Amino acid sequence: MSDPRLTPDPALVTTRRAAQIGVPVADLCRRPHGPRDRQVLFGETVTVLNEASGWAYVQAEKDGYCGHVSQSSLTVPRVATHRVSVPATHVYANADLKTPDLLSLSYGAPVTVTTQTKDFAETAQGHIPRVHLAPIDQIEDDPAKIADLFLGTPYLWGGNSRWGIDCSGLVQAAMLSCGIPCPGDSDQQEATVGKPVSGDYQRNDLLFWKGHVALVVDAETMIHASAHKMAVSYEPIKDAIKRIEAGGDGQVTAHRRPELP
The missing domain is CATH 2.30.30 (SH3 type barrels.)
Structure with missing residues (x-):
């Protein structure tokens, strides 16, 4: 069964044209007037697949995520420099x-x-x-350094910007900046980003729980956007593991190591 987040709904596809986001940040919604799944930033390119009643059904170029944005948030595409x-x-x-x-x-x-x-x-x-x-073609080499730029950013479910970000949005921003393909949601990241590893934690490793992801800063510390602090923050890895399990969200489900350029 195809993932509707990444596979356009054939029943909705009536056109195909390129557009760009022309507002600081646009919510990518599950349906018109529906809940936010992710966000797309100013200047990011999308493919418009359908337009009706003030809404556009689009697929984001950066990660293939599909959803609905306000038509007023779209503008003519330009080549980014x-x-x-x-x-x-x-x-x-x-x-x-x-x-x-x-x-x-x-x-x-x-x-x-x-x-x-x-x-x-x-x-x-x-x-x-x-x-x-x-x-635009400058590639960074340290995802944890990029994640640190968001320190203190308020937690926002589905957020992808400095105004509000969630755990997978933080990881995606860090990875994409370093030239590492990265989908938008934590379950997708757990399935595709890096390779499974075990043993000691290394900088830029990813730790996953059900519905959550964090980025390792050093052998004892991670950075993540969490509802626990309602912000991007550092937390000792051992403390986080104990806290999350005690809160009912289970143990670490995966430990993965991205391949840096």
Whole structure:
């Protein structure tokens, strides 16, 4: 049986065109007006498969996730040249930090830079500080370092941005930044990211529980987005294992090691 998260519903597919997310973050919903499954960021590309009553049925390019977004969140696609490389940034009206901020963008958001000055990069949306951007093809080499950028971010079920993120959203952001293909949900990640290992924990290993995932920082510590702290936080691995089992969510179901570039 196909996974509806990754396989478009044939009954809904009436068209196929490329589009981009034109708002800071858009909810990817299970159905129109339905619950949020995941989110897509400004500048990310989607394939529009159906449009009706103000909603678009789309498939995200970054991970193949299918769902419904508001039609008003879509815009004409542009070729991205850079991505936001800090937790969040502002887009200013002019190349001057004292001018009005027009838009806020989260880590990883792709942007199209048209010109650059000493301190700012100009886009169709406005001006972004150059120090907040990296070339779109720049690959990072340490997922745990990327996860640390989200430290303190509020927990949000299905969240994928600096404004709110969940456990699998945090892992996906970290992995994709390092050139490691990574689906959106923790069960998908447990099935596909890295290889099963046992024994000592190493930096950037992944630990899975039923419905949860954490990223190992060192032999004794992990970072994760959890409802326990309602934020991205560090936690001793041994403490987390005991706490999660005591709370009724069982033991670790998998220990996997991603292959870094």
